[in-house]
Amino acid sequence: MSAALAITDLTVNRGEVRIVHDVSAAVMPASWFGVIGANGSGKTTLLRAIAGRLPIARGSCALFGEECAQDRSARAQPIGFAPPIEHFPASLRLRQLLELAGDPVDVQQERNRDLWDALELHELLDIPAGECSSGMRQRAAIALAFATPCRIVILDEPFNWLDPVAAFDVRAVLARMVTDGLTLVTALHDLTTLCGFCDSGIVLAKGRVSLKLDTAMLRAGRDDAARFESELVAALR
Amino acid sequence: MRLALAKHDAAIALSALRGLRGRVVDVLTLLVLVPLLALFVRQWLARLPDDPREMGAFAGASLLTALLAKALIERLWFHRTDGILSRDSQRPREWIAFVAPLLLGGIAIGVGALALLGLVDPGAMALGVCSGLPAGLLFPMAREHLRRWWRRLATRYLRSLPRTPLSLTRAATQSMGVGIVGLIIPSGFYLDAIAAGFYALAVILLTAPVDARVVRYMTLVGHGGASLLRHWLPIQLSLLWPASLVLLAGQAWVPAGVAAVVAIALPVLTALRIFAYRALSRLAADWAVAIVIIAAVYAGVTAPPLGPLIIVGAIVWLARRGAGARWLLA
Numbered sequence: 001m002s003a004a005l006a007i008t009d010l011t012v013n014r015g016e017v018r019i020v021h022d023v024s025a026a027v028m029p030a031s032w033f034g035v036i037g038a039n040g041s042g043k044t045t046l047l048r049a050i051a052g053r054l055p056i057a058r059g060s061c062a063l064f065g066e067e068c069a070q071d072r073s074a075r076a077q078p079i080g081f082a083p084p085i086e087h088f089p090a091s092l093r094l095r096q097l098l099e100l101a102g103d104p105v106d107v108q109q110e111r112n113r114d115l116w117d118a119l120e121l122h123e124l125l126d127i128p129a130g131e132c133s134s135g136m137r138q139r140a141a142i143a144l145a146f147a148t149p150c151r152i153v154i155l156d157e158p159f160n161w162l163d164p165v166a167a168f169d170v171r172a173v174l175a176r177m178v179t180d181g182l183t184l185v186t187a188l189h190d191l192t193t194l195c196g197f198c199d200s201g202i203v204l205a206k207g208r209v210s211l212k213l214d215t216a217m218l219r220a221g222r223d224d225a226a227r228f229e230s231e232l233v234a235a236l237r
Numbered sequence: 238m239r240l241a242l243a244k245h246d247a248a249i250a251l252s253a254l255r256g257l258r259g260r261v262v263d264v265l266t267l268l269v270l271v272p273l274l275a276l277f278v279r280q281w282l283a284r285l286p287d288d289p290r291e292m293g294a295f296a297g298a299s300l301l302t303a304l305l306a307k308a309l310i311e312r313l314w315f316h317r318t319d320g321i322l323s324r325d326s327q328r329p330r331e332w333i334a335f336v337a338p339l340l341l342g343g344i345a346i347g348v349g350a351l352a353l354l355g356l357v358d359p360g361a362m363a364l365g366v367c368s369g370l371p372a373g374l375l376f377p378m379a380r381e382h383l384r385r386w387w388r389r390l391a392t393r394y395l396r397s398l399p400r401t402p403l404s405l406t407r408a409a410t411q412s413m414g415v416g417i418v419g420l421i422i423p424s425g426f427y428l429d430a431i432a433a434g435f436y437a438l439a440v441i442l443l444t445a446p447v448d449a450r451v452v453r454y455m456t457l458v459g460h461g462g463a464s465l466l467r468h469w470l471p472i473q474l475s476l477l478w479p480a481s482l483v484l485l486a487g488q489a490w491v492p493a494g495v496a497a498v499v500a501i502a503l504p505v506l507t508a509l510r511i512f513a514y515r516a517l518s519r520l521a522a523d524w525a526v527a528i529v530i531i532a533a534v535y536a537g538v539t540a541p542p543l544g545p546l547i548i549v550g551a552i553v554w555l556a557r558r559g560a561g562a563r564w565l566l567a
Binding site: 089 | 252567
């Protein structure tokens with residue numbers, strides 16, 4: 001079975017500065033892939049480049065076997081991606097944000113009913129983004145990644161600003177969506193989600209892969225959290 | 238006195254300037270176009286008689302002072318409620334030390350700019366500063382009270398109106414209705430043309446605003462140029478073209494002319510602003526649009542076919558320049 005997403009020697013620059021160096025990874029269909037790393041290690045830049053939001057300087061990126069490293073649109077169109085909440089125009093209501101990003105709101109709600117329930121989005125639709133708290137905007141951002149039907153979705157630290165109940169519910173819904181065929185790539189900071197829900201992942205340090213995490217390692221991490229944490233921290237340093 | 242607020246905002250301004258230094262195109266736009274625009278305005282003002290120039294000095298000084306005072310008051314409110322220096326901003330000495338020099342310095346720069354443009358009438362400038370200052374100070378407070386009043390007194394129906402989009406069919410029907418009313422209104426004293434003008438003005442006020450952040454957001458979530466135009470233009474066209482056509486069909490030439498000019502100019506200028514916001518930073522886009530409009534009007538007066546050509550050329554250039562911004566999250 002070919003990988004849903006395969007990157008080889010991927011290099012990404014921001015301006016003149018090289019942020020991501022020769023990163024390689026493969027994400028199988030219907031799996032949850034975690035990217036973990038210290039602040040400034042290049043997680044966001046890597047995810048944005050894969051999602052077609054930044055150009056790739058060098059290397060290969062294939063979606064379901066189709067090479068698209070040099071075609072940003074070919075990556076951006078099929079990948080669901082949550083825009084950063086600071087880019088939401090204050091004047092638009094969350095309903096308008098969702099409609100501008102994809103299908104009509106009713107269609108999105110019908111397709112992503114469980115996710116919308118977990119996010120409690122119905123109550124937020126008519127609030128202007130400028131009047132929303134960070135948590136409310138983060139809920140909308142997660143829904144925006146699913147505004148069009150996508151087989152691959154990338155979420156950058158999706159549980160930031162969410163309250164514990166919402167984070168718990170959203171994580172459970174995302175896990176069910178992965179079981180149903182979604183390929184999910186997330187940047188994370190919490191080991192609970194990484195060990196408990198991810199099937200594989202990478203640890204980034206200073207823009208390079210410092211550790212590859214396979215299913216066996218993550219399962220072992222679930223059984224012996226303290227040892228896994230110390231190994232991970234060593235890789236992050 | 239620590240001057241914490243002033244130091245904090247000075248650091249932000251310096252950082253913004255450093256950021257601008259890296260954006261060569263924006264700097265070039267400012268360095269080349271601002272002096273050109275100033276020269277053009279100075280030349281144009283020099284030909285005006287004394288009375289309108291005095292009025293210009295008064296209006297310019299009043300507007301500048303009002304905007305400056307409003308900006309400073311709003312910034313101070315931000316410092317007091319959300320800023321990291323809210324403790325400092327509660328102290329009268331600190332906030333006075335923050336507001337007073339910026340206000341005086343801003344007024345001095347503004348008056349200097351007016352003098353550079355040739356609007357040197359000390360009496361009118363002093364009057365403008367004195368009238369603009371209370372207006373700028375009171376505006377944010379008046380707006381806040383109006384908002385509170387609206388939330389408390391307006392019915393749920395009235396508050397929901399701004400978020401109810403007008404359907405295109407309904408807009409076109411209303412526009413045709415306005416056209417028919419324009420034909421019924423007597424043409425003596427140009428009443429029909431005045432009515433058409435008011436309608437066009439209302440359409441401009443309702444549909445002309447283009448939020449740069451919305452353009453950026455739409456571009457970020459994958460909208461191309463045609464899609465951006467489809468978001469803003471259809472409602473303008475539906476509100477203006479049927480009225481113009483009805484007035485034309487009824488041979489009411491003057492109101493038809495008024496409506497037709499707005500029906501053509503408004504969508505074109507909206508398209509220009511949309512593509513400018515997509516291709517350039519907001520500051521550079523606003524300047525670019527202002528300069529293109531001035532150049533087009535000037536060319537339209539001196540060599541008529543050149544005016545529309547300049548606008549079309551600018552739209553095409555901006556559309557091509559911004560095409561790569563689709564999906565981009567820099």
